[in-house]
Amino acid sequence: MNNLKHLKASHVLKRVEPPHWWAGMYIKKFQLLFYGDHISEYTITCSSDLNILQVEKTQNSNYLFVTLDTSEIQAGMYSFSFQKENLPEFTISYAFKSRVEDSANRTSFDSSDVFYLLMPDRFAHANPLINSVKQLSEKANPYDLNGRHGGDILGIINNLDYLKDLGITTLWCTPLCENNSATGSYHGYAQTDLYKIDARLGTLADYKKLSRELHKRNMRLVIDYVINHWGSEHWLIKDLPNEGWLNQWEHFTNTTHKTTTLIDMNASVFDKDQHEKGWFVSTMPDLNQQNPLVLNYLIQNAIWWIEEAGLDGVRVDTFTYSDKEAAVKWLQAIKAEYPNLNIAGEVWLHNSAQLAYWQKDSKIGQMANYNSQLPCLTDFPLHNALQDIFYAKHKKVKGLESLYETFVNDFFYPSPQNLMRFIENHDTQRFNTQSGGDLNAYKLALTVICTTRGIPQLYYGSEIGMQGDKSNGDGDIRHEFPGGWKKHKQNAFLPLTVKNGRSAYQERFHAFTKKLLNWRKDKPVVHYGKFLHFVPVDNVYVYFRYLGEEKRVMVIINNAKTKKILALQKFAEGLNGSKAGNEILSNQILDLSTKLSVPARTPYIIELT
Template identity: 85%
Template sequence: MKTLKTILKRVEPPHWWAGMGLKKLQLLFYGNNISEYNITCSSGLKILQVSQTENSNYLFVTLDASEIEGGTYSFTFQKENFPDFTIPYEFKERSGNSANRTSFDSSDVFYLLMPDRFANANPRINSVKQLIEKVNPNDLHGRHGGDIQGIINNLDYLKDLGITTLWSTPLCENNSSTGSYHGYAQTDVYNIDARLGSLADYKNLSKELHKRGMKLVIDYVTNHWGSEHWLIKDLPCKDWLNQWKHFTNTIHKTTSLFDTNASVFDKDQHEKGWFVSTMPDLNQRNPLVLNYLIQNAIWWIEEVNLDGIRVDTFTYNYKEAAVKWLEAIQNEYPNLNIIGEVWLHNSAQLAYWQKDSKIGEMASYNSQLPCVTDFPLHNALQDIFYSKHRKLKDLESLYETFVNDFFYPNPQGLMRFLENHDTQRFNTQCGGDLDAYKIALTVICTVRGIPQLYYGSEIGMQGDKNNGDGDIRHEFPGGWAKHKQNAFLPPTANKGRNVYQESFHAFTKKLLNWRKDNRTVHYGNFLHFVSVDHVYVYFRYLDEEKRVMVIINNSKTKKILALKKFAEGLNGSKTGNEILSDQVLDLSTELSMPARTPYIIELT
């Protein structure tokens, strides 16, 4: 005799909330021939539509969610010659002011980490029976055992460093046979990967961050899932995915989506090609798929009390569907900020993808994406400080990066970074040069936009992407009991940071904690001067706030700056407090700048 468990295997979303802005809720019922059943609901629910697909194991039911009250309701399934069965479905009471939650902005500093490589607090879940890949710390590209509790245990370290916002790579189940640690080939987007912890752990991470006045951003993947995703292994319909006769890789040409001369062939292969063979491309033209993705993102925001979203591979989506996805989330949470990964190196092309872009408007497109990743600035910094240059490069490319700010509708909506989980480690690129790190970090913390730090940057961590992605994703020293040295601890503690690590950490901490309370740097206007002879000078200013002058000397020699040139930025100030060296400077006539040094001067 078939039991309820053998008939109905999944209901998604697993629950919902009363009082949401989303007026129509699409429920997915999955089970053996579930579409052969008639479905009715209890009083208080109204079914608007029942949709069947070519796979009889699915039933999509659309509810009128406009006036639902909190409580537990029921769905009854009936089939001739089979016993009826009834299941409960809960609509939770929505937390107060959820719709108007605040989010991140340019006052924040992001910390990006990979949970599997950050800290291992619970070795008992390093490997679990139901998930294929087991822990293998000796494999650079295998699972190492970091978990959510490991992140929670080190939140005080992050707060002390000056971090305000945590961005973790995806935490949902990734039941792949290899390479599952990174999380981008998800196999169940309503469950936390059991090797990282549980939903309760994730909610506790959010709670502990908020207790410390910090924020949590989810890494969301709209473009693809893993090939082992339960739903992909039993597709509701063939057009749930972008299908090809033979495996077809994306051509990774985002430009084809706005190139007026692009062939349909190239555009289709970029947009519909699979990211890799193990990451099937979702067909967001299918309204069932798009609704699923919209509701799933909202579910995580509401369930975990999230403060924002980072969208992976944003420019690989069907771009019209991406707009609908963003609009639905923004309608639910008008103040929620969202950053999209836009891996483009040209400022005009990057600007096309930002909300209200004039460049996008010329192409009859508005992405609705508030924030984008500033790869032009990243590229300039990595190139300027590349240790294998025969001589120090001038700062002209840095200056020229900001010259192009007129392309962006909102330059403050750019995420700036030295490195991330997909790029070369900056401290490898610059050969472990502390002076280069100080200058580059000063730049990303004092120019417009949202700075992002990658875990380990602050202790000088290195790794070579040429050896594979695993080499830029090493374990954070001290995150595992086996580690002989603990970089989470100060150098005065037993096994604490060594001299090299502390030199990076002390500078990072001082800079980030100064930035945390400086409105001028958060929101101020930007004024810069043409870089000359390895020296670049710029100002941040707001009405009735202290002006900030930043001087970068990337020369191997001391420079004497005649300050008359910078009168427009100095605005009459004759002295200033240099916050990195804790000295008061005379700015009346000229200033001596030490070699390979950044200055941040609060004008007085």
């Protein structure tokens, strides 16, 4: 009995989530999860200035979900007391913090930004003490393409000046939360604790420092959020609150990856269910967002990270694998809290009309009585066109018609400017492998994604010609960035002129990328201007960006193997009377009065004068 008299909260209570909250949030009904040994058998009371609206018990006695009225709450410490017959009472304190001033009105990314996507484990290493940690299963194994290599948050911070100098404005890291899987944990998409930074990547303090350091450089940080699934080793999945927390099948059922079934008016319920409720892989259980407790957990967790780390946007992984209606509620809750926040969703569809269905306020979606509320989409049709055009194994240079047709389809989208354009990402073939390391192909493709409508996104290493073959597995498209580790003999973060810096090959890619991205930074005409294009002829594609009558940019994509002489009268509508212009890539003044010679396999970006 003496032990019982000294019962502490830690003897019973294992977790409280979220670990803290804020006063003055839009959410007025806030739900706390209490987890501990038979915690539901306790009666809970709280400070007199807190109002409990509901106490919900589940099939599992280790959970209590407590809903509070936070409409009038002030910043400060509050107490919760737990009583159970024949046991001493114990009390815990809970903090409601003050928000950063004007937190709700934070700005976000748009078409003036350039994204840089990196995998933290593969980008740069700084702290050898956390390569492997005792409490997490998988240890460092840098010789395994699918193992952990040791990159960390401090490694990213140490190289922010490199990204700033390159012309990057927004950083997107693949998930950084704990992934305590036995193998393949480096990518972060099988998370096992959504309120904890993976200890092999650093700490919450490191992550918040990353956010602050980016903001000091006038750069943004975007979180990669997964609402569809968690890892099978997630603490909560290993002790489920109730049967309905997951979409469960009699036998393991893989998703069909057929997103089209969700928009197909003729699709069977069986096919829709298997896509939406099937598991992504066997180690990534599918969350049932129709369960109000699950959905509320995901809403509050996403908001917690945005508020806690001062984030500037969200990228949503596998958006179209989640319950459609629940995903809408999740988005609406975040946008209610942060009205200006932009959210980009991974929608892996290759048809423009099908992709457009998923954008907020889409007329195509509304015809089917659906509005996703998702502002920004990943532009896979454009990605596919670029990969196809510059595929090295084509026996002849392929025409630019598929690129042109991609932009023809812009009428499908409510907001073409809010599409994320990319030539590669962490799930696709490396562009520089696809093109056979052809610098000209890279120049042409990068020019397209940096001068057409939408938000350009680079994948780490693109700017130095990094290669890797997806047919060898995902690990081969996720190599270490050269120079990110002390063991590397070469440091591609440094220029060619520095000993052991970039090679001549890497420098050519880097120099072009840096020039183009830094030119783009201060060009509203490219960020927000209207788009005018002409049907490609002889493998030459010409288009214009214009803002009002004064600011105009002419872009020429010559993918032909020979130089082309363009009769400029055809483009009078775009030239709008201009007879000359500054070609920014070659720094030459061009005469645009009658004809223009464009070298083979060359992009031109001409600021009209």
